Amino acid sequence: MxxxxxxxxxxxxxxxxxxxxxxxxxxxxxxxxxxxxEKVCPEGWRMFCHSCYVLSEKLGSWDEGRDDCRSKGADLVVIESLEDKTFISSYIKERAWIGLNDKEEEGNWKWVDGTPLTLQNWVAKQPDNGDGNPKWGEEDCVHVEPDASWNDLSCSASLKWICEKHTTE
Structure with missing residues (x-):
């Protein structure tokens, strides 16, 4: 030892x-x-379990959000457990992008870390890929509502985003 x-x-x-x-x-x-x-988060980030989280101050597309997170050594948040879901709902008060999408194959939802979707928390009748309405277009990216439920939305929509960075010892 x-x-x-x-x-x-x-x-x-x-x-x-x-x-x-x-x-x-x-x-x-x-x-x-x-x-x-002690594990420490960067200034302005919030610690939960083994990760640090920050809600963006600006609005942007899903891709802009992901690029911003990556520039900070993080990525869009991956919600893996009921505890994560509860934390996120206590942390945000508005819609925000999360790291879930089906850009590669319609209906095959994956997290930005490559893991498939297991825990689900969709708003009723979602995901619907815009329900065929041209007003909504393709809906391949996911945002979280303040109640922690999810909705698919056009990736070009302008929302805040949540970055997640795993802490290191």
Whole structure:
């Protein structure tokens, strides 16, 4: 079992067995499995579980949102669990792009990380790909409503977006 010299970690915040500590230790040896630096999000981002999230301030297409997220070392949010869904609904108060689309094949919904859709939370009668109405056009991208339900929409529509960045130790 490798030992970690905490002398180099003086004046930092740590998570020890899921409790937070700030210490001025001179010398202490602990196993690496017991102590790890606190995970931190960039300024303006919000932490949930093992990821950081930010809602854009500007509006844009789904592709513009994804490009913006990538420029920040992130991507559009992937909603993998009921906990993620609950967090997102508590975080946003308006429609926003998420990282789900069927651009490659109509009806084959995939997340931006390549994973297929498993958890679903569609608005009633959605997705409908515009229901054949030329007013709506092709609807290949997904946005989340403030209640955390999803709707497909034209990727060129102008909405805010939610970026997700996984934290690193």
């Amino acid at each position: 490798a030992l970690l010299n905490v002398r180099s970690l003086v004046n930092k915040t740590f998570v020890l067995n899921d409790f937070f500590f700030t210490s001025r230790l001179d010398v202490l040896f602990l196993t690496e499995t017991w102590i790890r630096p």
